[in-house]
Amino acid sequence: MDPAIAARLADLVLSNLATPWPYHSIAMLRAASDPIAPADRTPMFASSYDWHSSVHSHWTLVQLLPHLDRAQRDVASRALDASFTAERAAIEAANLRASPGFERPYGLAWLWALCAAARRDELAPLEAIARERMVAWAQTLPAPIRTGEHSQSMFAIAMCIDVADREDRASLIASARRLHDADRDAALHLEPSAYDFLSPSLGTAWLMLRALAPEDFARWLDRFTPALGRGGTPAPAATVDRADGKLVHWDGLNLSRAWMLDAIARALPEADDRITELRESADLHLVAGLASLDDATYAGTHWLPTFATYALLSMGSLPALPTPSSQVPRRLA
Numbered sequence: 001m002d003p004a005i006a007a008r009l010a011d012l013v014l015s016n017l018a019t020p021w022p023y024h025s026i027a028m029l030r031a032a033s034d035p036i037a038p039a040d041r042t043p044m045f046a047s048s049y050d051w052h053s054s055v056h057s058h059w060t061l062v063q064l065l066p067h068l069d070r071a072q073r074d075v076a077s078r079a080l081d082a083s084f085t086a087e088r089a090a091i092e093a094a095n096l097r098a099s100p101g102f103e104r105p106y107g108l109a110w111l112w113a114l115c116a117a118a119r120r121d122e123l124a125p126l127e128a129i130a131r132e133r134m135v136a137w138a139q140t141l142p143a144p145i146r147t148g149e150h151s152q153s154m155f156a157i158a159m160c161i162d163v164a165d166r167e168d169r170a171s172l173i174a175s176a177r178r179l180h181d182a183d184r185d186a187a188l189h190l191e192p193s194a195y196d197f198l199s200p201s202l203g204t205a206w207l208m209l210r211a212l213a214p215e216d217f218a219r220w221l222d223r224f225t226p227a228l229g230r231g232g233t234p235a236p237a238a239t240v241d242r243a244d245g246k247l248v249h250w251d252g253l254n255l256s257r258a259w260m261l262d263a264i265a266r267a268l269p270e271a272d273d274r275i276t277e278l279r280e281s282a283d284l285h286l287v288a289g290l291a292s293l294d295d296a297t298y299a300g301t302h303w304l305p306t307f308a309t310y311a312l313l314s315m316g317s318l319p320a321l322p323t324p325s326s327q328v329p330r331r332l333a
Helices: 003-017 051-067 070-083 086-098 106-118 121-140 153-163 166-180 200-208 214-224 249-267 275-295 304-315
Strands: none
Touching: 003 051, 003 070, 003 304, 051 070, 051 106, 051 304, 086 121, 106 121, 106 153, 121 153, 121 166, 153 166, 153 200, 166 200, 200 214, 200 249, 214 249, 249 275, 249 304, 275 304
């Protein structure tokens, strides 16, 4: 990753992790004595607006560490050390054990990804809970959750596949195939919904490329969304209000579409006629998503750095596109 971009993203994440308020808490209280304040209830992930954003902000910082200069890397490492203590992990684990449905699937998928990336002994109890719950949830899910927000099942299962061991990966892939092998005629033309930060259709394909060999995936994609890559690939979405916590989701949608389109192109057989269009659209979505950080408010900056980091690392580099200068992300250039 470009060092200047990594530094900018790390600055945003470090600022998020030092911002305890506002905080959107989701808590099941069973008694008047139950702790309410985030610092008491979930002390490891008590900033960055909400629990799942704090989890994946830590993931982002872990991923950015190798791309930072020594001074910023030291600051980031100290921030991670302050969060990842055995005492805080024990309180987080107790909260998770008391709330079986807490942050499932989105937050738990990011928690598993964080634990796998950080490789810290203190996080082992949290990883065990996330792994057990997500595998069991995928096994028992009776139908996909085809939303464009946090409850989407396809995104969460795909994230878990990427960090699972061989046995859990096989189970998660079996769940994906059970849920999606017969899918056809996706309503990509009806997307996006106003609050989407994930595409239900692209998210399904992004999951299934992990479950099928390239030739099988190409045939499945023909049935699922035959126009994708053949004139029916979506254009970047235009966010209308970056101060609105829901409407700003389209900035993240552009970034998640970027990495999903790119991954779909990579998963197809080498001579597939859809690859060029998919890659061009992925690059356009990436540029649009990164440019959004210039005008972002905290409604976006508390989570968009994670999506930007994921897109940049999974896609490899910034695209060289003949875009107007107004579309180039000034703070990231």
